[in-house]
Amino acid sequence: xxxxxxxxxxxxxxxxxxxxxxxxxxxxxxxxxxxxxxxxxxxxxxxxxxxxxxxxxxxxxxxxxxxxxxxxxxxxxxxxxxxxxxxxxxxxxxxxxxxxxxxxxxxxxxxxxxxxxxxxxxxxxxxxxxxxxxxxxxxxxxxxxxxxxxxxxxxxxxxxxxxxxxxxxxxxxxxxxxxxxxxxxxxxxxxxxxxxxxxxxxxxxxxxxxxxxxxxxxxxxxxxxxxxxxxxxxxxxxxxxxxxxxxxxxxxxxxxxxxxxxxxxxxxxxxxxxxxxxxxxxxxxxxxxxxxxxxxxxxxxxxxxxxxxxxxxxxxxxxxxxxxxxxxxxxxxxxxxxxxxxxxxxxxxxxxxxxxxxxxxxxxxxxxxxxxxxxxxxxx
Amino acid sequence: xxxxxxxxxxxxxxxxxxxxxxxxxxxxxxxxxxxxxxxxxxxxxxxxxxxxxxxxxxxxxxxxxxxxxxxxxxxxxxxxxxxxxxxxxxxxxxxxxxxxxxxxxxxxxxxxxxxxxxxxxxxxxxxxxxxxxxxxxxxxxxxxxxxxxxxxxxxxxxxxxxxxxxxxxxxxxxxxxxxxxxxxxxxxxxxxxxxxxxxxxxxxxxxxxxxxxxxxxxxxxxxxxxxxxxxxxxxxxxxxxxxxxxxxxxxxxxxxxxxxxxxxxxxxxxxxxxxxxxxxxxxxxxxxxxxxxxxxxxxxxxxxxxxxxxxxxxxxxxxxxxxxxxxxxxxxxxxxxxxxxxxxxxxxxxxxxxxxxxxxxxxxxxxxxxxxxxxxxxxx
Numbered sequence: 001x002x003x004x005x006x007x008x009x010x011x012x013x014x015x016x017x018x019x020x021x022x023x024x025x026x027x028x029x030x031x032x033x034x035x036x037x038x039x040x041x042x043x044x045x046x047x048x049x050x051x052x053x054x055x056x057x058x059x060x061x062x063x064x065x066x067x068x069x070x071x072x073x074x075x076x077x078x079x080x081x082x083x084x085x086x087x088x089x090x091x092x093x094x095x096x097x098x099x100x101x102x103x104x105x106x107x108x109x110x111x112x113x114x115x116x117x118x119x120x121x122x123x124x125x126x127x128x129x130x131x132x133x134x135x136x137x138x139x140x141x142x143x144x145x146x147x148x149x150x151x152x153x154x155x156x157x158x159x160x161x162x163x164x165x166x167x168x169x170x171x172x173x174x175x176x177x178x179x180x181x182x183x184x185x186x187x188x189x190x191x192x193x194x195x196x197x198x199x200x201x202x203x204x205x206x207x208x209x210x211x212x213x214x215x216x217x218x219x220x221x222x223x224x225x226x227x228x229x230x231x232x233x234x235x236x237x238x239x240x241x242x243x244x245x246x247x248x249x250x251x252x253x254x255x256x257x258x259x260x261x262x263x264x265x266x267x268x269x270x271x272x273x274x275x276x277x278x279x280x281x282x283x284x285x286x287x288x289x290x291x292x293x294x295x296x297x298x299x300x301x302x303x304x305x306x307x308x309x310x311x312x313x314x315x316x317x318x319x320x321x322x323x324x325x326x327x328x329x330x331x332x333x334x335x336x337x338x339x340x341x342x343x344x345x346x347x348x349x350x351x352x353x354x355x356x357x358x359x360x361x362x363x364x365x366x367x368x369x370x371x372x373x374x375x376x377x378x379x380x
Numbered sequence: 381x382x383x384x385x386x387x388x389x390x391x392x393x394x395x396x397x398x399x400x401x402x403x404x405x406x407x408x409x410x411x412x413x414x415x416x417x418x419x420x421x422x423x424x425x426x427x428x429x430x431x432x433x434x435x436x437x438x439x440x441x442x443x444x445x446x447x448x449x450x451x452x453x454x455x456x457x458x459x460x461x462x463x464x465x466x467x468x469x470x471x472x473x474x475x476x477x478x479x480x481x482x483x484x485x486x487x488x489x490x491x492x493x494x495x496x497x498x499x500x501x502x503x504x505x506x507x508x509x510x511x512x513x514x515x516x517x518x519x520x521x522x523x524x525x526x527x528x529x530x531x532x533x534x535x536x537x538x539x540x541x542x543x544x545x546x547x548x549x550x551x552x553x554x555x556x557x558x559x560x561x562x563x564x565x566x567x568x569x570x571x572x573x574x575x576x577x578x579x580x581x582x583x584x585x586x587x588x589x590x591x592x593x594x595x596x597x598x599x600x601x602x603x604x605x606x607x608x609x610x611x612x613x614x615x616x617x618x619x620x621x622x623x624x625x626x627x628x629x630x631x632x633x634x635x636x637x638x639x640x641x642x643x644x645x646x647x648x649x650x651x652x653x654x655x656x657x658x659x660x661x662x663x664x665x666x667x668x669x670x671x672x673x674x675x676x677x678x679x680x681x682x683x684x685x686x687x688x689x690x691x692x693x694x695x696x697x698x699x700x701x702x703x704x705x706x707x708x709x710x711x712x713x714x715x716x717x718x719x720x721x722x723x724x725x726x727x728x729x730x731x732x733x734x735x736x737x738x739x740x741x742x743x744x745x746x747x748x749x750x751x752x753x754x755x756x757x758x759x760x
Contacts, residue, residue, distance in 0.1 A: 004405060011406050011622060022623075023403040025384060026391050026576055028700045059578050060440050061618040064601045071598070098598045190619060196406055198439050198578050198621030218451070218478045218598065221444045238441040239570060241578030241621065242391060243402075320408045 004318040007349050009139050009168055009295040011190040011197055012339035018194060018250045022243040029242050035234040037249050042231060044252030045201060047260070048170060048193075049185055051177035055203045056227045059241040062167040062188030065200035067095050068222030069133075069163050069184050073208060075216040076100040078130040081122055083114045086140035087325045088165055092133035099217050104129065110141050110328055111297075113290040116149035123157055130211070132162045136169025140325045142297030142334060144173070144290040148180050155181040161208050167191060170201075171255060172267045172294045172338045183208040189244060191294070192267075194251045194340040198241045267293040270337040270346050273376040277350040280372035281357065281364050286324075286332045294338040297324075299331065304360050306330050309353075312360075317352040343377045384698040387729050389519050389548055389675040391570040391577055392719035398574060398630045402623040409622050415614040417629050422611060424632030425581060427640070428550060428573075429565060431557035435583045436607045439621040442547040442568030445580035447475050448602030449513075449543050449564050453588060455596040456480040458510045461502055463494045466520035467705045468545055472513035479597050484509065490521050490708060491677075493670040496529040503537055510591070512542050516549025520705045522677030522714060524553070524670040528560050535561040541588050547571060550581075551635060552647045552674045552718045563588040569624060571674070572647075574631045574720040578621045647673040650717040650726050653756040657730040660752035661737065661744050666712045674718040677704075679711065684740050686710050689733075692740075697732040723757045 006013045027033050045055035058064055070092075074080065080101050082093040085108030096103045104122065108114045114134065123129055132154055134145050147164050154162040161183035166175055170185065171192030177185050183205040190197035204212065204224065212224050221238065230237040255263055271293035275285060278298050286297035300306035306323055307330050313319040322334040335349055350369045358366055386393045407413050425435035438444055450472075454460065460481050462473040465488030476483045484502065488494045494514065503509055512534055514525050527544050534542040541563035546555055550565065551572030557565050563585040570577035584592065584604065592604050601618065610617040635643055651673035655665060658678050666677035680686035686703055690713050693699040702714040715729055730749045738746055 004407075006406065006408060008408050010619060011408060014406050016403075019403040019406075023396075023399040026386065026394050026399075027384075028386060028388050028391060029577075030702075031694070031700060059621075060444070060601060061620070063618045064440070064444075067600045095600050098600045100598070188619075196621060196623040197409075197619040198624065218480070220447045220475050220478045221440060222601075238443045239390060239568075239577040240441070241439075241576060241624070243576040244578065244621070314411070320411060322410075 002318055005348065006320050007335050008320050008322045009191070009334055009336040009338065010188070012194065012336055013341065014194055014196065015254070015340050018247045021250050022247040026242055029236065029240055034242065037246060038236070039234045041245060041249050041252060042234070044249065044256060047256055048252060049177045049203045050175070050179065051203045053178070053203050053205060054228055054231050055201050056224060056231060057236065057240070057245070058200045058222060058227070059198060060200050061197055062165070062186060062200045063091065064222060065186045065202045066091065066165055068202060068219065068224060069186060070095045070099050070101065071217040071219045071222065072215055072224040073161065073163070073184065073211040074099065074101055074130055075214070077102065079104060079126065079128055080131045080133055081106055081119060081129050083108060083132070083134040083145060085112060085114060085143060085145070086110055086135070086138035088135050088139055092165065096133070111143060111286045111288050113143050114145050116146050116153060119150055120153045123153060123160060127157065127159070129160055131160060134162070134164060136164055136166035136175055137172070137292035137294045139168040139295065140328060142285070142287040142292050142295050144292040146290070147175070147182065151181045154183070161211055168292070168294045168338065171263060173264050177203050181205065189248065192338045193248065194254070195244060195247050198244045199248060267338060269377065269380050270341055270343070271296065273346050273373040274335060274337055274350065276376050277369035277373040281354065281369045286328065295334050295336040297332045297334045300333055301362065304357065304362055306333050309333060309356055309360065312356050313352060316356065319349060319352055321349070346373055382698055385728065386700050387715050388700045388702045389571065389714055389716040389718065390568070392574065392716055393721065394574055394576065395634070395720050398627045401630050402627040406622055409616065409620055414622065417626060418616070419614045421625060421629050421632060422614070424629065424636060427636055428632060429557045429583045430555070430559065431583050433583050433585060434608055434611050435581050436604060436611060437616065437620070437625070438580045438602060438607070439578060440580050441577055442545070442566060442580045443471065444602060445566045445582045446471065446545055448582060448599065448604060449566060450475045450479050450481065451597040451599045451602065452595055452604040453541065453543070453564065453591040454479065454481055454510055455594070457482065459484060459506065459508055461486060461499060461509050461512045463488060463512070463514040463525060465492060465494060465523060465525070466490055466515070466518035468515050468519055472545065476513070491523060491666050491668050493523050494525050496526050496533060499530055500533045503533060503540060507537065507539070509540055511540060514542070514544060516544050516546035516555055517552070517672035517674045519548040519675065520708060522665070522667045522672050522675050524672040526670070527555070527562065531561045534563070541591055548672070548674045548718065551643060553644050557583050561585065569628065572718045573628065574634070575624060575627050578624045579628060647718060649757065649760050650721055650723070651676065653726050653753040654715060654717055654730065656756050657749035657753040661734065661749045666708065675714050675716040677712045677714045680713055681742065684737065684742055686713050689713060689736055689740065692736050693732060696736065699729060699732055701729070726753055
């Protein structure tokens with residue numbers, strides 16, 4: 001018998017009832033039934049993003065909505081600050097470059113969070129910077145960037161927006177779009193939303209919509225103005241991934257039922273339990289500051305080998321954890337706890353980690369990780 | 381009890397075994413298991429498209445791949461011929477315009493097929509035209525365009541490619557990509573592939589890849605060169621709609637098992653049965669020439685009303701047929717027979733049509749449509 005477990009930061013584990021809901025006979029996307037579903041989805045996304053603005057939905061991975069943010073808000077030759085503290089920060093830079101945006105990188109050591117002061121200085125020095133691109137969680141490092149503080153800075157600049165990739169963030173910890181003046185917030189389906197990949201979401205502030213009005217970059221599939229018009233009629237411009245939208249209604253219902261505060265508290269508890277367990281095993285977090293509640297990136301000692309332990313997780317326990325990407329490759333494993341995860345899921349993955357480490361000759365007290373996690377979990 | 385039936389040209393009816401396959405526990409897209417699945421999918425797509433070239437896969441509606449065709453092959457100021465004989469021909473024109481392509485429209489009466497001679501003349505007159513955009517089936521009218529003949533013309537021009545939207549075409553009738561020298565062929569998941577919407581596909585000839593090399597338009601999510609590199613490693617550049625890809629493997633298996641020739645013959649039979657039934661009822665086809673085997677567009681007499689009969693199909697029989705789009709709105713209904721449809725499915729929809737027409741006061745011999753359809757079906 002082989003049981004399998006996903007502890008990767010996207011795709012994450014999926015509730016079976018949602019999967020079965022998506023297996024029901026498909027409906028047509030121009031029917032009234034779909035419009036009712038999509039209306040509920042729109043309301044649910046507003047709740048999730050904590051915004052009164054429309055949250056646009058696209059059939060694509062999160063990267064599609066990221067590209068949409070660039071080509072709908074900016075114009076050729078515009079300047080943008082890009083926080084590059086990992087693979088996904090670099091992605092913002094790549095997209096900007098493709099569209100002829102002048103990228104001013106703020107390079108951050110992988111594992112560290114950006115200092116908002118640096119952004120304030122850059123914007124003071126060059127007020128012609130149109131946008132600051134960053135992540136809520138840099139998924140490649142497990143670090144949370146201080147988006148609230150950055151938004152306080154961009155909030156004072158009439159001609160600069162903050163654009164947040166919150167693909168790994170929305171539904172994990174508090175990201176109140178409107179209250180924090182976040183101009184653009186992007187997310188995707190395969191993270192905290194407990195769905196398969198295939199849908200992306202993006203919310204825009206009034207200020208961001210003013211940017212959209214004057215943008216001169218080409219867009220068609222990811223045309224925000226067109227999609228807003230469609231959404232207001234409870235429609236999608238192009239044929240949407242209908243089954244995923246039906247699943248989305250279910251997952252948004254689950255989130256509303258649990259309540260955002262409880263959802264955030266659950267993620268906080270699971271994340272703390274995981275971090276304390278890792279430390280109790282004598283291992284270090286890759287995020288030297290501001291570790292995200294979405295995932296825990298763990299430095300793996302060279303004598304163990306991150307790739308080897310990652311492979312063994314799968315072979316011996318059917319568990320998928322993520323390895324490191326690009327410059328973190330072979331150095332870390334990443335254990336996700338965003339979405340459909342409960343207390344005992346974390347006990348499982350920590351126990352597996354302990355058994356693997358012991359087999360691989362790492363010196364520590366067997367059971368110490370689980371004990372530390374339990375200590376956190378019962379404090380709840 | 382309410383049974384529902386989809387006779388819309390996308391989404392189409394889905395085999396329940398595929399739906400349940402997609403409801404199995406999700407796997408991670410960087411695992412070996414996914415790579416094996418994707419390798420099989422790549423081979424199956426090659427079979428379906430009848431090409432030795434790579435068929436790229438994107439998580440998007442078909443329109444995403446259409447946009448990709450424009451921004452990966454052309455450069456600002458390039459000229460393109462666009463066959464506009466319906467809503468989707470117009471879409472090619474819209475996408476081109478967004479990207480600063482000089483559009484030379486060939487406007488075709490809705491319901492008619494383009495005359496390849498016109499295209500030959502245009503290309504002779506202006507050899508600087510870089511691309512001819514057309515449809516295999518114009519879904520809004522039910523007409524099949526002569527793509528083989530157009531490709532014979534573009535095949536003689538070293539600097540002009542044919543770009544075929546075969547979203548409603550691939551897997552319905554014979555479109556041998558390589559044999560016909562089709563440079564670019566686009567398709568999507570929610571038609572003959574018997575899947576939910578969310579995946580698009582695109583195949584490119586060597587000539588088309590040369591165009592890609594020198595294209596100067598911006599692209600990121602739909603970057604063909606990058607996606608080719610990923611595909612060669614049995615990977616997707618960005619997180620794919622994993623569950624849909626798993627379903628795709630199943631539907632490609634079904635198609636290979638039935639065999640392309642048998643698939644085409646089945647669609648031909650169902651289409652002929654439908655057309656003969658419609659004519660036996662005294663109704664006219666909207667496609668005055670080259671009706672496609674993918675769907676049958678039927679003119680609805682004004683005294684009946686296309687919108688009314690479309691609504692009644694749904695209310696009385698749980699059947700979704702499509703209405704007309706744009707200038708065909710209120711004038712036609714469109715009955716699809718592409719994908720997961722058998723002989724008796726067509727009998728059902730024709731019988732429903734008869735009963736509705738009779739109720740609505742239309743004069744004809746009850747049973748005449750079904751009889752005509754049966755006549756075609758038993759001739760098989």
